[in-house]
Amino acid sequence: MGNREELKLDTDVLVIGGGPAGTWAALTAAERGADVVLVDKGYCGTSGATAPSGTSVLYVNPEPKLREQARTAREALGGYLSDDEWSHRIMHRTYENVNRLADLGYPFPAVYEGYAYRSQLQGPEYMRLMRKLVKRAGVRILDHSPALELIVDEHGVGGARGTQTQKDRDWTIRAGAVVIAAGGCAFLSKALGCNVLTGDSYLLAAESGADLSGMEFSNHYSLSPAFSSVTKGRFFNYATFYYEDGTVIEGAGSQKGRSLIAKTLLNQPVYARLDQVEEYMKEWMPKAQPNFFLPFRRKGIDPFRDLFPVILRLEGTVRGTGGIHLTDESCGTKVPGLYAAGDAATRELLCGGFTGGGSYNAAWAISSGYWAGEGAALYAKRLGPNKAKRNLTGASGAALKGYSASTDVANSREIVKAVQDEILPYDKNLFRTEETLTESLRRLDHIWSEIKRGIGGVQNNLDRVRARESEAMAATGRWMYTTALERKETRGMHKRLDYPELDETTPLHRLITSGTDQIEVSREYLKTGKKEAAAV
Numbered sequence: 001m002g003n004r005e006e007l008k009l010d011t012d013v014l015v016i017g018g019g020p021a022g023t024w025a026a027l028t029a030a031e032r033g034a035d036v037v038l039v040d041k042g043y044c045g046t047s048g049a050t051a052p053s054g055t056s057v058l059y060v061n062p063e064p065k066l067r068e069q070a071r072t073a074r075e076a077l078g079g080y081l082s083d084d085e086w087s088h089r090i091m092h093r094t095y096e097n098v099n100r101l102a103d104l105g106y107p108f109p110a111v112y113e114g115y116a117y118r119s120q121l122q123g124p125e126y127m128r129l130m131r132k133l134v135k136r137a138g139v140r141i142l143d144h145s146p147a148l149e150l151i152v153d154e155h156g157v158g159g160a161r162g163t164q165t166q167k168d169r170d171w172t173i174r175a176g177a178v179v180i181a182a183g184g185c186a187f188l189s190k191a192l193g194c195n196v197l198t199g200d201s202y203l204l205a206a207e208s209g210a211d212l213s214g215m216e217f218s219n220h221y222s223l224s225p226a227f228s229s230v231t232k233g234r235f236f237n238y239a240t241f242y243y244e245d246g247t248v249i250e251g252a253g254s255q256k257g258r259s260l261i262a263k264t265l266l267n268q269p270v271y272a273r274l275d276q277v278e279e280y281m282k283e284w285m286p287k288a289q290p291n292f293f294l295p296f297r298r299k300g301i302d303p304f305r306d307l308f309p310v311i312l313r314l315e316g317t318v319r320g321t322g323g324i325h326l327t328d329e330s331c332g333t334k335v336p337g338l339y340a341a342g343d344a345a346t347r348e349l350l351c352g353g354f355t356g357g358g359s360y361n362a363a364w365a366i367s368s369g370y371w372a373g374e375g376a377a378l379y380a381k382r383l384g385p386n387k388a389k390r391n392l393t394g395a396s397g398a399a400l401k402g403y404s405a406s407t408d409v410a411n412s413r414e415i416v417k418a419v420q421d422e423i424l425p426y427d428k429n430l431f432r433t434e435e436t437l438t439e440s441l442r443r444l445d446h447i448w449s450e451i452k453r454g455i456g457g458v459q460n461n462l463d464r465v466r467a468r469e470s471e472a473m474a475a476t477g478r479w480m481y482t483t484a485l486e487r488k489e490t491r492g493m494h495k496r497l498d499y500p501e502l503d504e505t506t507p508l509h510r511l512i513t514s515g516t517d518q519i520e521v522s523r524e525y526l527k528t529g530k531k532e533a534a535a536v
Contacts, residue, residue, distance in 0.1 A: 007164070007171040009140075010388065011037040012380035013373070014159055014175035016147045016204070018044025019051070020362065021342025022181035023130035024097070024369030025376070029179070030137035032377035037173055038139050039162060041146035041182065041196050041465070045131035048183055049193040049318055049343075050362070051123045053232060054289050058363035059098050059119045060091050067091055074360065078321075078352020079491035079502075081214075081510060081526065086349040089329070093367035105129060120288065121362065145171060146200070146465050149396035150178065150208045156336030157208055158392045163461040170461070176380025176387040177337045179372045180205055180324065184218075184317030184343035185476045187423050188416060188469075191222065191313045192229040192291070198469040199317070199476035201344035203516075205324045206475070207395040210333040212513040213325035213346040213524070215483040216494045217353040218476075219429045220319040221262065221312035223272075225303075228295035231313050232358070235285060235292060238276040242307060244268045259495065262312055262426040271307040314424050319355045320493065321347040322480070325512055330375025331368050337379055339372040341365070348510055353492020402454035403467050410450050411457030415470035418447050423477050432484055433498045441481040447474050448517075475516060483513045486521045 013029040015022050018040030026038045040047060060070045071087040098118050102108050106129055109117040135141065147162040151172070159174040185199030202212060222231035241252035241261060249270065252260045264270050277285070282304060286293045296303050317323060324333060324340035326349070331339050342365040347356055350364050380387070394400070410418075422440040423429055451474060455467040489503035490496050509523040 005169045007169055009037055009171070009173045010175075011035045011140075011173060012176045013037075013179065013376045014039070014173050014177075015179045015181060015373070016160060017048075017181035017183060017201070017342070017344065018042070018131075018141070018143075019048035019181065019183060019342060019365065020127070020130065021344070021365040021369035021372075022179070023127070023134050024366055025179045025181055025339075025341050025373035026134050026139045027130070027137050028370045028373030029377040030134070030139050032374055034377035034380055036137075036139040037142065037175070038134065039142045039145040039147055039160075039171075039173070041144070041200070043143045044134070044141050045127040047193070047196050049191075049197065050365070051127045052193045053123045053230070053291060055121055055123065055358035055362045056234070057098060057119050057121055057366075058091060058094055058359045060095065062092070062095060074351060074354060074356070077354040077492065079354065080508060081348050081352035081492070083349045090350050090363055090367045093370055094363040097366045097370060101126075101129070104133060119359075142171065146468075147182070147204060148400060148464065148468050149394045150204050150338075151392040152208050152395045153390050153392050155390065157338040158387065158390045160204070161394060163464060165462050165465060168461065174387065174390075174392065176383045177339065177376035179339045179341060179376050180344045181341040181369060181372070182344055184320070184323060185473060186316045186318045187314055187420055187473055187477075189314040189316070189420075189424060190229050191224070191231045191315050191318070194315060194318055197318055197343070199472035200469065201340070202324065202479065203468075203472040203475050204395075205333065205335075205338065205340065205344075206514075206516050207397075208335050208338060210335045210338060210340075211325040212322065212479055213510055214320075214348040214353065215317075215322040215479045215513050216487045216511060217348070217492050218317040218320040218322040218480045220315050220355045220493055221258065221426070221430060222315050222319060223258070223261070223310055224313045225295060226309035226311045227299060229313075230292050230295065231315060232289050232292050234358075235274060235289065236272065238274050238281070239272040240275050241310070242271040242273070244271070246307075258312070259430070261310070262430050265312065266427060269309050272310045273305070273307050274303045277304055312426065314429070316423075317476070318343055319357065319361065321351045321353060321355065322483075323347065328375075329371065330378075331372040332375055339376045341368040341372040353494060355493060400464070400468070402452070403458040403464055404454055404456060405459050406454065406456040409454040409456040412455060412463070412466040412470040413457075415447060415451065415455065415474060419444065419470070419473045419477050423480075430495065432494070432496050434485065437481050437485050441478065441485070444474060444478045444481065448478060452517075478519060479513050482519045483511050483521055486511055
């Protein structure tokens with residue numbers, strides 16, 4: 001990073017990302033005796049998709065019947081690509097950790113129908129507590145300090161480099177192990193809390209040699225009022241959807257009828273009204289999701305009585321299931337010393353090929369963060385003093401050196417716009433065909449080749465972060481569409497108009513995606529015994 005001022009630190013475990021997965025990883029690693037540094041692109045505790053919103057949690061009492069019901073509830077939606085053992089592990093760990101949150105001061109309601117009601121978390125209170133717990137455990141937090149590249153040697157990952165956007169200073173942190181928990185990619189679609197989630201996790205991991213998994217299941221669109229960035233879809237379960245002329249769109253809904261809404265939006269506006277709500281629900285709904293109702297109050301709209309326009313806003317891998325491929329129960333990757341958690345990691349193990357929504361994703365963040373932090377701490381301890389002797393270099397190669405103030409190459413805004421033109425439209429990403437995927441991938445490959453020539457307009461450290469984000473978005477789009485071309489069937493959220501049915505001739509498998517410049521896709525076959533799912 002040139003001759004810029006630099007902060008240099010040494011630690012046992014470096015955690016990249018300060019959302020729920022990252023804070024659970026940092027807390028767990030510190031409690032296992034590791035020295036821990038956590039870096040966040042924003043302010044740990046307030047940035048990311050969880051912090052501004054309420055979320056449900058897959059909190060299931062340890063009764064075999066209840067656990068099995070929860071495990072199978074979304075199995076068909078996910079195309080039977082989830083893993084039974086992982087599902088039960090996740091429910092157990094989530095139950096234990098949520099109970100611990102209650103013991104540590106999270107203000108859950110005391111009693112609900114005879115049980116402590118612990119299936120809902122309010123983002124601001126939850127993440128405020130997690131930051132407090134992380135600091136109390138002795139973790140050093142660097143806010144506004146995004147990671148730009150991992151540093152590696154022939155033995156694996158040994159830390160990262162980044163910059164501090166509110167100071168004219170770069171940082172290098174050498175670490176025995178690294179946990180990537182910097183979220184997924186929503187392609188700057190303006191979904192609430194998601195504009196810091198630009199696929200950085202995937203690019204950092206892939207450059208170091210890690211694989212990705214489930215990247216074809218990365219096209220999740222969430223319903224949102226057209227005048228709002230809030231994409232919490234639970235309340236749309238109580239909505240009726242209407243054409244522009246006021247007639248009902250039969251079959252439209254927030255889950256299975258979302259494709260019908262998308263098809264309608266290609267030609268005309270869609271309106272909704274929460275007119276299936278019982279009277280008593282109108283009192284508790286604003287308390288459960290206050291930010292859902294705030295834009296309505298500002299507009300003077302009563303969503304229970306008035307029609308309001310809706311759109312589908314892309315959340316990509318934030319509510320999709322694609323992410324960094326995991327190779328063991330500690331959420332390790334194939335790269336020694338590198339761990340992944342939360343939306344940065346694949347969620348196929350719990351959700352298969354269909355979104356886990358808030359509940360399952362929140363449970364995954366809690367449990368995977370815990371295991372990744374534990375695994376990273378144990379790995380760093382095994383290295384001992386050897387970690388200080390490593391000769392580490394940047395994994396991104398010449399990428400960061402290609403950033404300049406030049407106007408002869410594309411700048412980050414131009415790259416972002418070009419990527420969004422291929423990823424955001426429903427008729428390219430939601431309704432897929434070989435023709436549209438191939439054409440979009442051709443354009444994305446061209447964008448990638450332009451990025452390799454350099455990214456211009458970079459004059460300060462914030463510009464460097466924006467350039468890196470645009471690079472990560474382009475890479476994520478290429479991984480998505482390359483993998484989507486390989487799955488010649490409709491399964492989970494991956495819809496191929498030219499292959500509308502399940503491929504019942506090929507054993508169940510996940511698709512593993514590797515590489516940055518040259519992308520390869522391979523199959524990982526699942527255990528036999530699961531029946532084929534009905535197409536969603």
